[in-house]
Amino acid sequence: MRHEAFLEALRGLAEPTRLRLIALLAESELSVTDMVEILGQSQPRLSRHLKLLCDAGLLERAPEGVHVFFRLVSGDAAGQLARGLLAYLDHDDPIRTLDRQRLAAIQRNRAVSAESYFQRHAAEWDAIRSLHIPEGEVERAIQKLLPKRRIGDLLDIGTGTGRMLQLCAQNVDRAVGVDTSREMLAVARANLDGPDYRNCALRRAPAEKLPFADGSFDVVLSHMVLHFLAEPELAIAEAARVLRARGRLILIDFAPHDATVLGADHAHRWPGFQDERIIGWLKTAGLVAGRPVSLPGSGLTVKLWRGERPELVETHLSANRAEPNLELFQ
Template identity: 30%
Template structure:
């Protein structure tokens, strides 16, 4: 037998009807039922000011018909993922004709904006990006994938493909809202299960705090983070704290970001990277110099060292 829809008590039902029973708010429900949107996107599509749209969104959220999702300073809205409010919205929108002129116009405007944003997403990777991606995926056994991987760094957009290849879910730290939008579009295009968070990648204390808020990770792809060995050490230790036992890191370092060595002894760059990883609690498995597009990079693959390995 079919399961009957969840019911509302009188106050909740009246609140839902009042919230949805207004032209702008009905349009907002339709727009947010298909995908998540920011206030700026919704204001552009509706042709209204952001403060006015924000007031309508607040009423819909208070009635439980929309959810407010915060990522740093960025807020997006969507219909609830489950529950009686979701059933109510679907039933309501099912009564609104798909051929209605207003609904068609809003859908066309969203589609046009998405097409413009997608056109801004680079489809061709650089030679360096392809080389880094091959390094990440080279030793991953066929058919095996991690549960959750982090991608962070200057070529996050290109390395998103590598993250999707080695992990079922990818979390990306992005340096700006615009970059985050492009990453989401790229993730949608390649079919990756991806969460994008905005973080300051240029200030190490802020980046370390953002890393500390991440979910547990099984793999990390970190590209050219930190301007010095001291900064890289702080970042590596923060990443090590989020990785599960046996977790893996692919770490890329610019040659010119490595210091002059220890004291008066000039340390070979490969040995320097190996030492940095070891001091942060990683066992280095593989090192490879990579040169492409005028960039000189050291690529390192490492796993979380066990306690005995670290004290040996």
């Protein structure tokens, strides 16, 4: 860290309210309304502190409709510095204990609204689930396609309830889920509350226009999202854009099917996808396509497709080489 950035981060932390905010935001993503409730201070006052913490590089903000969610930055030096210093804070300090109890109440409320959303949709999801193989088998197949080494940055597009983030969080430095649905993000936020998911963040954003710079992720996943999109090829091009060199895209969706109920009752726009179509889109997006995996079920076959972004610099050797075997990249 440069001197000035280091000092700014320390100045950011060196104030009682800001220290409480940082301690809370190291544990959970919170909106300003949540923080007003926990700290019992006015919104303008907290907003001023939050701006200062963002300017000091300690927080990231994710706008979501009328709310903005804040969290302690993960991965970079300012976040590590803050986490390191928080470790010296007395865990049982009365102020921290009270803040933690109020945070727990907010997390319980999130869990209750997530549960009621689930109950409203459970029957519909069960109907789809009964047509394909158990989700556990699909998840095992996804894990087989993930790089064997630890993953730096992972993006889950159309994260829904955040299940893919839960699946991968342990082997990832930073995991980000995007979704367009505020309700789904609220469910994901409830599911990702807790110490196992502190490296997970959520953003409200469309698959077709991701709010990330080129080359930001090592792995991009999208599970059961493409069939909802008018132009899945735009989402694939965006996913490819945000992949780093040798980064991997994993897409999971259905093979072509004639379950018209999925279109009529569940808003699917695509009745599954042919391998050729997805592979064509992967190649157009500049990725090298791997062999698809098929998981046949009673009515629907789940497919897994993968693409890899080649090295940026083509040497005369790699330029002459045939399509790489993706197994080599494990």
